[in-house]
Amino acid sequence: MLSVKVNDGLNVQANRELYSSYLYLSMSYYFESIKMLGFAHWMRLQAGEELVHTMKMLDFIAANGGRAKMLPVEAPQFTWASPLDAFKHVWEHERVVTGLIHALVKVAEMEKDDPTIQFLQWYVKEQVEEEESSDRVLKKVKAAGEDKVALQAADRMLGERQFRFPRGFEIFPYASQR
Numbered sequence: 001m002l003s004v005k006v007n008d009g010l011n012v013q014a015n016r017e018l019y020s021s022y023l024y025l026s027m028s029y030y031f032e033s034i035k036m037l038g039f040a041h042w043m044r045l046q047a048g049e050e051l052v053h054t055m056k057m058l059d060f061i062a063a064n065g066g067r068a069k070m071l072p073v074e075a076p077q078f079t080w081a082s083p084l085d086a087f088k089h090v091w092e093h094e095r096v097v098t099g100l101i102h103a104l105v106k107v108a109e110m111e112k113d114d115p116t117i118q119f120l121q122w123y124v125k126e127q128v129e130e131e132e133s134s135d136r137v138l139k140k141v142k143a144a145g146e147d148k149v150a151l152q153a154a155d156r157m158l159g160e161r162q163f164r165f166p167r168g169f170e171i172f173p174y175a176s177q178r
C-alpha cells in the first residue's frame with residue numbers, strides 16, 4: 001500500500017516522464033523540419049523510451065495499491081536555434097530529471113517505503129545511462145561544430161540507434177489476464 005505522499009510523488013514523476021517524451025517528440029519533429037532524419041530518429045526513440053518510463057511508473061502505482069492519475073502535460077519547447085542547441089537541452093533536461101528521481105527516492109525513504117525505494121533504483125540506474133548517452137551525443141555534435149559533413153556523419157550515426165524495452169516491462173499486461 002502506498003502512502004499518499006509516495007502515490008502523489010510517483011504520479012508527478014510519471015507526468016514528468018511523459019513530458020520528457022513530449023519534449024523529445026517535439027525535438028524529433030524539429031529535426032524532421034530541418035531534414036536531419038538521423039537525429040529525428042534518435043529523438044523519436046528517446047520519446048518512446050520516456051513513454052515506457054511513464055507507463056512503468058504508473059503500472060507500479062496501480063500494482064501497489066495506489067491509484068495512477070493523469071495530470072496535465074506541459075507543452076514542450078517548439079523549436080531550437082540549432083542541433084547543438086537541442087542536444088544541449090537534452091543534456092540539461094536529463095540532469096534535471098536525475099535530480100527529480102533522487103528527490104523522489106528521499107520521499108520514499110522518509111515514508112519508509114522499501115518497495116518504492118527498490119523500484120526507483122531502476123530509474124536511478126537508467127538516469128546514469130541517460131546522462132552518459134546525452135553527454136556522448138552532445139560531445140559529437142559539439143565536435144562537428146559548423147562542419148556540415150561532420151554533422152551529417154553524426155546524423156547518420158544517431159540514425160542507427162535501436163529501441164529496447166526494459167527487461168520485464170510488459171506493454172500489454174492485460175492481454176494475458178483476460
Ligand SMILES: [Fe+2]
Pocket residue numbers: 017020049050053097
Ligand atoms: Fe525517463
Ligand SMILES: [Fe+2]
Pocket residue numbers: 020050094097130
Ligand atoms: Fe530520460
